[in-house]
Amino acid sequence: MTKKVYVTTEELIDNMNRNGSLDMINHMLLNAASRNETVNIYAVPRGGIPASYLYAKYFKSVNYKFVDKMDETVDIIIDDLIDSGNTIELIKNMYPDNNLEVAVLINKQTDVKYKNKWIVFPWEKGIGCEESSADDIVIRMLEYIGENPSREGLLETPKRVLKAWDEWFEGYKYSDSDIKKMLKVFEDGAEGVRNELVIVADIPFTSFCEHHIAMFEGVVSIGYISNGKILGLSKFARLTKVFASRLQVQERLTSQIAQALVENLSEDVMVVCDKTTHSCMCSRGARTYGTNTITSSIHGRFKDNMALRAEFLSLIGRK
Numbered sequence: 001m002t003k004k005v006y007v008t009t010e011e012l013i014d015n016m017n018r019n020g021s022l023d024m025i026n027h028m029l030l031n032a033a034s035r036n037e038t039v040n041i042y043a044v045p046r047g048g049i050p051a052s053y054l055y056a057k058y059f060k061s062v063n064y065k066f067v068d069k070m071d072e073t074v075d076i077i078i079d080d081l082i083d084s085g086n087t088i089e090l091i092k093n094m095y096p097d098n099n100l101e102v103a104v105l106i107n108k109q110t111d112v113k114y115k116n117k118w119i120v121f122p123w124e125k126g127i128g129c130e131e132s133s134a135d136d137i138v139i140r141m142l143e144y145i146g147e148n149p150s151r152e153g154l155l156e157t158p159k160r161v162l163k164a165w166d167e168w169f170e171g172y173k174y175s176d177s178d179i180k181k182m183l184k185v186f187e188d189g190a191e192g193v194r195n196e197l198v199i200v201a202d203i204p205f206t207s208f209c210e211h212h213i214a215m216f217e218g219v220v221s222i223g224y225i226s227n228g229k230i231l232g233l234s235k236f237a238r239l240t241k242v243f244a245s246r247l248q249v250q251e252r253l254t255s256q257i258a259q260a261l262v263e264n265l266s267e268d269v270m271v272v273c274d275k276t277t278h279s280c281m282c283s284r285g286a287r288t289y290g291t292n293t294i295t296s297s298i299h300g301r302f303k304d305n306m307a308l309r310a311e312f313l314s315l316i317g318r319k
C-alpha cells in the first residue's frame, strides 16, 4: 500500500529553497523590476494556490501579479506537486511561446524521497479535512461527470468507492516474498509425482485494465510438469487473484502468474488466459463485443515440445 506522508510547512519551505524554484522566481522578479515590468504568475488549481501563498512570503520584489487563468501572458506556473509531470507538460505544450517557468514544492519525478508516497500537505489536514484527500478525488470525479455529490444517494459513495478500491486492488499488499510463502510446495506425498502433467483449468478472475481502470474478466488455465513438487489446488486461484487485483494488461497478468510458478514450483509451466471480456473495449471506444483475447506464457519443456503443448490445450478443452 502507498505510504502516507504528512509534510510540514518547514519541510516545504526547505524544498523550495533546495530545489532552486524560489531563487528562480526571485531572479525573474528582480530582473523584471529593473525593466519596470510585471511577472504574471498562474497558480494551478487547487494545490497551487496555497503553494503560491507560501512562495509569495519570500518574494524579494512586489512586481508580480497572480492571474486567474492560464494564457499567453503567464510567465511562471506554481503548483504544490508534480506527480507524473503530465499536467505541466500539457500546459507547456499549449503555450510553447511563453517560455514558462515552473515552481513546485514537491516534484515526485526528481525528489526520490517522495516517490511512491501519498503526500498530505498541511492544507489538506485539519477539522473536517483530515484523511479526506482521497475522498476528495472521488467527489471531484462525480462533479466532473455532472453529478451533485451532495445528493443523498451519493453521500456515502466516496467512502464506498475507496473501500471497493481497497478490495479490488489488494494485490499490491503482497510482496514477492509473500507470494513465495503462498506458493510453498508440498513434497510430502508427491514423491511419485514426477514428469506428470498437472492441469488447473478455467480459474475465473476479475481485474482492471491499467489504461482505463475498467474491469476485464476471463479465465486462467495453468499446466505444469511436476518434478516431485505439487501445490495445493486453491493456491493457483489465490495466486491468480493476487496478480489480478492490480492494474493490469492481460499479457502481463498471464506472464506474471507463469513467472511466479516457474520461480517457485516447476521450470515447465504453461499459462493460458482467455474467454476474456474487456469492458473498456465493449462499453466505449470500438464497442467490440464477443472478441476473445487469448494470451499465453510458455516455459521450459512446453516451449519446444509440441505434443505436450497440444495435450495441455486438449485437456483444457481448447483444441
Ligand SMILES: [Zn+2]
Pocket: 209, 210, 211, 212, 213, 214, 280, 281
Ligand atoms: Zn482499457
